[in-house]
Amino acid sequence: MQDFVTAADTLKSAADGDSKLIEQICLDMWEPLYRFLYWKVQNREEAEDITQETFVKTLTYLQEHQSPGDNFLGFMKIIALNIIRDRWRQNKRRGVPINIEAVSLEETAGVDPQTLIAQRLQIENALAKLSEDQRAVLDLRIVKGYSVAETARLVGKTEAAVRTSQYRALQGMAQILDDSD
Amino acid sequence: MDTPENRLSDYIDALNVERDPEKHRGSADTPELAKLLAAVRLVRSLREPVLPDPGYPQRLSQAVSGNIKKHNPANLPQVAVTIPESGRRIYEKAGWWRRRWALPSVTIAIAGVLLFAFLTNGAGLFNRDVAYAMEKAVDQLSSYHGVLETRTTNAAGKELEVRRMEIWYEGDKYAVRQDDDTLSRQFDGTLTVDNGERRWQVRPQDKELELIPPYPPDSYVDLRVEASWALRYPHTVVGSEAIAGRQAKKLKISPPGGLPYFLWIDAETNLPVQSQTALQGGVQTTSTFLSFEPNVRIGPSIFTYNPPAGYRVIEDNPMQLVATAQEAAVTSGLTPLFPQEAPNRIFASKGRIVLDYGETGIMETVATGSFESKFLNNFLLGTAAGGPLEVIQGIRLRWRQNGIEIRVEGPQTVELARQIAPDLTLPDPGADLVGKAQVKVPADLESAKAEQLQADAGHSPSADKVSPLEVSFTFVNLKVSPQGTSGAPKIPYTSCKLVANNGAEAVVAVADGPVNQVYLKRLVRQDTGIWSVVGYDSR
Incomplete structure (x- = not known):
């Protein structure tokens, strides 16, 4: 198991530009941070970008501030969440509004396994309330990652019907999740 | 049309190819659409995360290092950070997506029931794609009882072995009785039982019951494994045949980098009735369900551990189910290495731990003796934990770390292995391993093609050419004795050691004789083709 408690003097030296220590911290910690971010943004490109930005901002912050204490990974997750929020604000300024809801920010950066299980159950619960047809389309398009054309072939519909079906299915999902709040 | x-749909497509949708496709311009995009992300969180390519951690550390050095500490930008201990809320009130994470137990129970309902219905919709229909049909299978016949034939179609086994399957439990070997007419009767907690074998002929390790599982029993592989790989329906009295669609499945194999799926029930491997090493195996009863009630007694009277019980270091990593450490005497992702189950015995991740399993044992495999001669080599990493068929890894030998096998292999050994590097099939050979051996492509055909048909000695060690062994001995030898070869097989293999090119070190290293290449077909010597270094 990896140890995510990183000594204050190690962090300070890394923040001052010690390449070896920066490499060590990056190699030790990239994966849990990346997984956390992927869980939020659900695509590799964005998760990779924000992982890098988080390391840079964290170490930059530590050049002038005290080490965050024991939970360095938790500290980085908070910075990562701030970056996601900042991205949202920037997009909004550019006139491409994205609802902050889309990135599913919580007020805490820690995501424990029970939380993940609870979320999973809630999503699966919502899926179970959809029609069989809608479930199949979401399963193929989003969970299994098939294209519209492949999904159309698999379920025996036209591509336009698949697009309409997935739209309605997601409307249904959103409504169910709204109602369960 | 921009509807x-x-x-x-574009947003989903961007996520499916792991791209940032906002960067490439634009994003939501209405609260309604934004809500749907968020729902997409939530549904997508049901799948496993896609990890970056192996070079990402190094690129990351270089980029971070370069960026940090550019910053002038006297003129740093401030980063907004909110420390949880301060008690301040980091974000404003969120909207509909905010989940009440601590769900009441009743809600969880209801969700579980609904999840079960979700998993156990859904027939009939997907008859346009056979593999998808099979996956759905298998999903609904809570239990079965059947007789499976396995026929092994050679390239000429001659039967080498025909065995029948009776299978009882229910959830995470199964029992398999080896009924008889039809060719030798010998009754076996060995009963293997796995009740989810322990696995044992009852051997009537010897009047013995032996507790055996739960790993690796008998994956052929669980039809979900077969169905998931069929759906995962490119597949086409190539015909329709009657198998064991039932009409079945014949599906050709083409795993990337592997030889195609066939699956026959019952046209009525959408359940698999027969599978046939590719002809590899001159042998082909066909497994057919001669009878199959889905969703039958299976009496609990068959899965109950109850040694028959008069039987000797062999408990040679049996594995037991343990609850925690600490318990596993105490039982095994090892300091286990766990991935971050928690396993479904942990088994431990003295000197051994098994982590069960469903289709993927991890076995950790005390590392003793040489790392080199005594049984395998055709594996790829990467690196892990600063040492060699054995890679077999892309889904089986073996390496040593902290005095422990680790084997990982299954579709999640690389992802889980990297959680244990973050420096794990898979062999790069594009790397030039043979370019530095001192003496080049002219490649004869036409001859290699002919030999490839021979090897595919299982004819020896061409079949031996599927191993770089075998090819090197023959090559160096012919160097010493160009006319061939009678009796023991002058350079023993044990002198040859695989030092690099990326699937396309390989290097074999030779401890004795005039050749120091042999360089080989798969001229005809990468991944599964025969090896040809393309160079060597003299000693």
């Missing part, structure tokens, strides 16, 4: 339906 909300199309924009939503």
